[in-house]
Amino acid sequence: MDNTHIRDCFIKAVHAFKNKPPMLKQVFQDAKMYKDQGVLTDTDISMLRTMRSQHDALHRVDFSKQF
Numbered sequence: 001m002d003n004t005h006i007r008d009c010f011i012k013a014v015h016a017f018k019n020k021p022p023m024l025k026q027v028f029q030d031a032k033m034y035k036d037q038g039v040l041t042d043t044d045i046s047m048l049r050t051m052r053s054q055h056d057a058l059h060r061v062d063f064s065k066q067f
Contacts, residue, residue, distance in 0.1 A: 014048050014053050018055045
């Protein structure tokens with residue numbers, strides 16, 4: 001089974017819900033379910049977590065002190 005479409009949907013979901021922690025939590029619960037079913041891989045889950053971490057890091061930077 002080609003999981004590219006499903007992985008792309010999860011990538012879009014992480015972007016869409018990046019400012020809504022309860023929804024983002026649900027996205028990761030669903031991703032784990034797909035991983036348990038063998039649709040997503042550990043690499044896919046790691047990529048989603050990295051995306052979430054990068055977003056969080058961007059929002060912790062105080063850009064007003066950069067200039």
